[in-house]
Amino acid sequence: MKKSYYLWGIVLAIVLTGIVIFSGCTRSSGNAGETAVNSNSSQTQSSSESQKTTEQQSVSSSVTKSSAGTKATVSDGVQTVATTLDRGIYKPIVVQTGIPVKWIISANDGDLNSCNNKMLIRSYGVEQKLITGENVVEFTPTKAGTINYSCWMGMVGSTITVVDDINQ
Numbered sequence: 001m002k003k004s005y006y007l008w009g010i011v012l013a014i015v016l017t018g019i020v021i022f023s024g025c026t027r028s029s030g031n032a033g034e035t036a037v038n039s040n041s042s043q044t045q046s047s048s049e050s051q052k053t054t055e056q057q058s059v060s061s062s063v064t065k066s067s068a069g070t071k072a073t074v075s076d077g078v079q080t081v082a083t084t085l086d087r088g089i090y091k092p093i094v095v096q097t098g099i100p101v102k103w104i105i106s107a108n109d110g111d112l113n114s115c116n117n118k119m120l121i122r123s124y125g126v127e128q129k130l131i132t133g134e135n136v137v138e139f140t141p142t143k144a145g146t147i148n149y150s151c152w153m154g155m156v157g158s159t160i161t162v163v164d165d166i167n168q
Helices: 002-022
Strands: 064-066 069-071 073-075 078-084 093-096 101-107 118-121 126-129 133-139 145-151 157-163
Touching (some): 069 157
Antiparallel strands (some): 101 133
C-alpha cells in the first residue's frame, strides 16, 4: 500500500513539472518585463543593479528607452510608460518617485500563457490578471530604488527602476 502512494506521488510530481514546463513559464533573468496591475500601495524594495534591455519595443513616441528599461514621460502630473508583453518575458521600466504611474501593457493573443497572465509587484501589493489587448497598471512610487516584479509563480520577472528625476 505504501508503494502505491509513493508511485502516485512521483507521477504527480512529474505531471506538475510537465505542466509548468509546457505552459510557457520559464525562468527569466529579469532583463525584460511588463505586466498590468492596479495598486495604490507605496512600499518599496531594494534589489540589484538595473538591467539592460536588448529588445526593440514599439511604444508611443513620447516614451524613451534607457539602459535600465523603457522610461516614463511626465505630462499633466501623471507619468506614462507603454510596453508590450512577449511570451515568457517581462520588460523593465523606469519611473520617477512621487508621481502617479500609468503603465500601459499591450498583450497580443498568443503571448499570454498560464504563467505570465498574472503579474505581481509585491512591494506595492499589486496583483493583476492580464488579458489580450490593453492592460493598465497604476501605482505611485514613493522611494528611489529597484523594485522586482514577477509572474504569479515567481519564475518570470523583471524590474521597475524608480529614480528621483526621470530627466537625468
